[in-house]
Amino acid sequence: MNGLPLLSLTTFLPLAGALVVTALRMAGGARLADGASKPIALIVSLACLVVSLIALQQFDPSQSGFQLVEKVAWYDGVSYHLGVDGMAILLVVLTTALTPLCILWSFKSVEERVSDYMIAFLVLETLMIGVFCALDLMLFYVFFEGGLIPMFLIIGVWGGKNRLYAAFKFFLYTLLGSLLLLAAMIYMYVTVGTTDVQTLQDYPFDPGVQTWLWLAFLASFAVKLPMWPVHTWLPDAHVEAPTAGSVILAGVLLKMGGYGFLRFSLPMFPDASILFQPLMFILSVTAIIYASLVAFRQTDIKKLIAYSSVAHMGFVTLGIFAFNEAGIQGAIFQMISHGVISGALFFCVGVIYDRMHTREIAFYGGLVHRMPVYAALFMLFSMANVGLPGTSGFVGELMTMVGGFQASSWAAAGAAVGVILSAVYMLTLYRRTVFGEMTNEKLFDIRDVTFTEFFILGLLAVFALGLGVSPSVVFDITEGSTRDILQMIGK
Amino acid sequence: MDLLTDFHSAAPEVLLALFGVGGVLFGAIAGDRSSGVVRLASALALVAASVLSFGRMGAAEEAFNGLYLSTPFASLAKAVAYAMAAVALAMSGASVRGTGLERYEFSLLTVFASLGAGIMLSANDLMALYMGIETLSLSSYVLAAFARDNLRSAEAGLKYFVLGALASGLLLYGASLIYGFAGGTRFDVIAAADPSVGLIFGLVLLLTGLAFKASAAPFHIWTPDVYEGAPTPVVSFFATAPKIAAVALMAGVLFRAFGPHQASWQSVVAILSAMSMLIGAFGALRQNSLKRILAYSSISNVGFALIAIAAGPEAGAPAVLVYMSLYVIATLGLFAGLLGLRRKGQALDQVSDLNGLLKHKPGIALGLMTLIFSVAGIPPAVGFWGKVQVFEAALRTDLLWLVLVGALASVVSLGYYLRLVWAMMMKPAGEALDSSDFGTGLVVTATALLSFPALTILIGRVLELAAQASVG
Numbered sequence: 001m002n003g004l005p006l007l008s009l010t011t012f013l014p015l016a017g018a019l020v021v022t023a024l025r026m027a028g029g030a031r032l033a034d035g036a037s038k039p040i041a042l043i044v045s046l047a048c049l050v051v052s053l054i055a056l057q058q059f060d061p062s063q064s065g066f067q068l069v070e071k072v073a074w075y076d077g078v079s080y081h082l083g084v085d086g087m088a089i090l091l092v093v094l095t096t097a098l099t100p101l102c103i104l105w106s107f108k109s110v111e112e113r114v115s116d117y118m119i120a121f122l123v124l125e126t127l128m129i130g131v132f133c134a135l136d137l138m139l140f141y142v143f144f145e146g147g148l149i150p151m152f153l154i155i156g157v158w159g160g161k162n163r164l165y166a167a168f169k170f171f172l173y174t175l176l177g178s179l180l181l182l183a184a185m186i187y188m189y190v191t192v193g194t195t196d197v198q199t200l201q202d203y204p205f206d207p208g209v210q211t212w213l214w215l216a217f218l219a220s221f222a223v224k225l226p227m228w229p230v231h232t233w234l235p236d237a238h239v240e241a242p243t244a245g246s247v248i249l250a251g252v253l254l255k256m257g258g259y260g261f262l263r264f265s266l267p268m269f270p271d272a273s274i275l276f277q278p279l280m281f282i283l284s285v286t287a288i289i290y291a292s293l294v295a296f297r298q299t300d301i302k303k304l305i306a307y308s309s310v311a312h313m314g315f316v317t318l319g320i321f322a323f324n325e326a327g328i329q330g331a332i333f334q335m336i337s338h339g340v341i342s343g344a345l346f347f348c349v350g351v352i353y354d355r356m357h358t359r360e361i362a363f364y365g366g367l368v369h370r371m372p373v374y375a376a377l378f379m380l381f382s383m384a385n386v387g388l389p390g391t392s393g394f395v396g397e398l399m400t401m402v403g404g405f406q407a408s409s410w411a412a413a414g415a416a417v418g419v420i421l422s423a424v425y426m427l428t429l430y431r432r433t434v435f436g437e438m439t440n441e442k443l444f445d446i447r448d449v450t451f452t453e454f455f456i457l458g459l460l461a462v463f464a465l466g467l468g469v470s471p472s473v474v475f476d477i478t479e480g481s482t483r484d485i486l487q488m489i490g491k
Numbered sequence: 492m493d494l495l496t497d498f499h500s501a502a503p504e505v506l507l508a509l510f511g512v513g514g515v516l517f518g519a520i521a522g523d524r525s526s527g528v529v530r531l532a533s534a535l536a537l538v539a540a541s542v543l544s545f546g547r548m549g550a551a552e553e554a555f556n557g558l559y560l561s562t563p564f565a566s567l568a569k570a571v572a573y574a575m576a577a578v579a580l581a582m583s584g585a586s587v588r589g590t591g592l593e594r595y596e597f598s599l600l601t602v603f604a605s606l607g608a609g610i611m612l613s614a615n616d617l618m619a620l621y622m623g624i625e626t627l628s629l630s631s632y633v634l635a636a637f638a639r640d641n642l643r644s645a646e647a648g649l650k651y652f653v654l655g656a657l658a659s660g661l662l663l664y665g666a667s668l669i670y671g672f673a674g675g676t677r678f679d680v681i682a683a684a685d686p687s688v689g690l691i692f693g694l695v696l697l698l699t700g701l702a703f704k705a706s707a708a709p710f711h712i713w714t715p716d717v718y719e720g721a722p723t724p725v726v727s728f729f730a731t732a733p734k735i736a737a738v739a740l741m742a743g744v745l746f747r748a749f750g751p752h753q754a755s756w757q758s759v760v761a762i763l764s765a766m767s768m769l770i771g772a773f774g775a776l777r778q779n780s781l782k783r784i785l786a787y788s789s790i791s792n793v794g795f796a797l798i799a800i801a802a803g804p805e806a807g808a809p810a811v812l813v814y815m816s817l818y819v820i821a822t823l824g825l826f827a828g829l830l831g832l833r834r835k836g837q838a839l840d841q842v843s844d845l846n847g848l849l850k851h852k853p854g855i856a857l858g859l860m861t862l863i864f865s866v867a868g869i870p871p872a873v874g875f876w877g878k879v880q881v882f883e884a885a886l887r888t889d890l891l892w893l894v895l896v897g898a899l900a901s902v903v904s905l906g907y908y909l910r911l912v913w914a915m916m917m918k919p920a921g922e923a924l925d926s927s928d929f930g931t932g933l934v935v936t937a938t939a940l941l942s943f944p945a946l947t948i949l950i951g952r953v954l955e956l957a958a959q960a961s962v963g
Binding site: 025026157163172175190 | 849850869871875886887891895913954955
């Protein structure tokens with residue numbers, strides 16, 4: 001390994017950018033900072049992407065265990081410990097790739113308090129990357145819960161009409177879950193004397209204790225993921241958040257739940273994980289079917305996609321708790337794929353929302369007549385969300401169902417019903433907004449996608465198709481971490 | 492042991508006492524014109540006392556025939572308390588101008604109150620304890636009513652006095668029972684006494700009195716009224732030095748005098764703690780006055796500190812120190828903001844007065860937000876580690892239920908902390924604020940930078956210091 005602390009650099013580069021913008025804001029006033037913050041934020045987030053790609057390139061998938069490790073003692077039993085495995089490095093790259101797109105998107109769609117927005121976004125990026133890199137539970141928790149603050153501000157300041165309710169609900173819901181995780185974490189610290197992830201993964205907790213710790217971890221990750229029945233904060237947060245906020249929320253923040261299960265719950269509490277497998281299957285399948293049905297009844301496009309996210313996260317938990325290679329590989333793949341697809345779908349909603357300032361499905365119709373390029377791109381992402389072969393959505397759903405089938409055939413059957421339902425609501429949405437006659441006069445002079453929008457959506461389309469055609473790019477990298485997790489759970 | 496060594500052991504308190512008496516003489520001659528000088532000198536005296544206390548962290552020293560004991564624990568608590576009092580006093584300067592509070596007695600009463608806090612912390616005997624409490628309380632009553640022409644202030648002072656006197660009475664009654672059953676008033680004598688119903692009875696009464704001073708529920712009723720009525724510079728003192736002294740004293744008395752009887756007081760303290768956390772959290776939800784919200788917040792935070800006391804000496808002592816120190820640092824910054832920000836000469840009073848602070852004063856808004864998250868215990872602000880420490884202490888002693896209550900209270904109290912952030916960051920800007928003085932910005936910035944990132948990074952050193960102080 002060379003001397004550069006790549007992960008620290010990736011993690012704290014956005015924070016440094018945020019500090020620069022803050023300094024400008026304090027010294028030069030809001031107007032100067034607003035102008036300068038856009039290029040600064042974009043450059044910083046692109047630099048961060050480059051560094052994370054270098055880290056990815058240095059990452060050796062053939063080795064197991066954590067790589068690019070940095071460790072500095074912080075205090076008794078707790079250290080500043082960063083490191084990644086295949087799963088983590090991909091999630092880091094997902095984060096660093098989505099953030100510049102979000103920032104680019106916000107150039108035109110955020111009009112007020114631009115510099116504050118960029119500061120919040122860059123701080124959020126630091127905290128998100130930190131979550132995936134942290135190899136110390138305490139450090140993980142700091143990033144994990146700290147992320148609530150910028151997201152709260154993003155929803156609260158730049159959100160829609162009902163943003164107060166949504167921002168509070170988001171914060172308090174997630175916090176309640178997190179505090180149980182905190183209690184469990186402190187218990188582990190008291191018992192083992194450290195919060196180092198690797199030490200805790202090797203520590204044999206008593207099965208009875210495992211049950212309680214596992215449930216406490218569940219409380220946090222289930223809310224974050226979100227799993228049925230604690231998903232209700234998500235539709236509200238999505239609807240009120242600005243477009244880029246929704247993209248990050250769906251694309252990255254939700255992945256922290258799945259990541260938490262794979263990094264902590266399974267390796268640290270294998271007995272409890274196996275004990276609760278039926279429960280997780282029931283919750284997953286319920287989430288898939290229930291959320292799909294609810295999505296079908298939505299009149300708000302963003303809410304529909306939010307419920308679709310809940311359903312797709314059901315596949316992730318199904319795959320994780322199948323405890324086999326196909327399931328876990330599929331779950332990780334599904335997280336990455338969903339990050340791309342749901343991000344793209346929220347961008348798609350953003351395109352028409354920026355023009356018409358409404359998300360009512362009934363308002364739209366016949367968009368294909370005025371926006372052919374948009375219609376094509378939206379079609380692609382809708383299909384990817386349904387899980388059409390050739391798109392990344394297909395691979396994720398298939399793999400998790402294969403894994404689920406090996407563990408429990410009825411769970412996989414239930415999930416398969418969900419796939420059909422997802423086609424029902426997505427295609428209905430697509431038909432009602434894009435096809436048909438254009439009857440609403442206000443839509444007559446709607447413009448097709450701009451170059452920036454085309455660039456962002458096109459890039460995501462490349463990823464959605466590329467990962468669908470050649471999923472082994474991801475599988476090769478995550479194979480090592482999957483094997484490690486399976487080994488730790490004893491399967 | 493001769494008097495000189497006694498004086499030497501109690502140097503910080505002796506310094507404050509001499510300064511206070513000298514200051515009164517000086518003020519009587521020089522009159523109110525001297526209030527600025529006296530304030531400055533008082534703040535410096537408090538800083539000197541803080542430094543002296545910090546230097547005494549090394550070892551325990553007994554003085555005045557065992558009435559006084561300067562333990563490392565007490566020394567560290569005193570160092571923090573005196574420093575906080577000094578800052579609170581210094582920053583009151585600009586805000587009292589032209590309010591009729593500009594009198595030299597103000598500073599001297601603060602010094603005497605701090606002296607009382609110091610004596611409380613070093614008490615090794617029920618008599619010394621009572622002396623400290625009364626020195627603090629009597630000064631506090633006067634301070635609360637310091638804005639004599641203001642009805643609210645007078646009311647606050649009277650309320651505080653009547654209820655405080657009642658609490659002192661209970662405390663004294665408890666002390667006399669303990670004396671009767673233990674055969675002495677020194678802490679080590681009490682610790683050696685056989686447990687008996689009378690002793691426990693006395694202990695409960697004593698605890699009641701102490702809980703009142705620390706504003707732990709259900710003895711908290713006075714707090715919101717006094718916070719709201721008393722002049723803000725006074726409240727910013729109340730919220731810091733006396734708070735840390737009362738909680739640390741409670742820890743000291745329970746750990747040192749009643750350490751062997753932990754089984755009998757643990758559940759009492761645990762219940763006080765749970766009630767304080769919940770009442771503090773729920774009580775503030777419907778409040779609109781900033782000072783009342785801060786009052787409930789202090790009740791809730793004392794509840795958290797009491798978790799650590801319930802956990803007992805080994806696990807709890809460092810956690811109490813860490814929790815209270817981090818809390819008072821952040822609170823001090825919040826009060827600095829409250830004192831320094833004005834709109835058309837009027838101090839901010841309601842939550843809605845904070846609207847749009849970010850637009851007018853971005854630096855201060857950012858600082859206050861950091862401080863609010865520190866008080867709320869949200870990482871990466873350092874207040875989070877206070878919470879981690881008390882939870883850890885509780886889990887070491889199987890008080891899981893208190894941790895769960897604490898978690899619930901944290902979430903509920905976020906409801907009002909976020910309202911403050913909401914007002915500052917998200918509400919449309921109200922009318923412009925008056926330009927604030929340099930000191931406000933300085934204190935807010937300094938405490939905010941301490942809360943994050945300075946102490947977050949150095950948290951190891953903080954924990955080490957607290958652990959060191961708790962060994963003795």
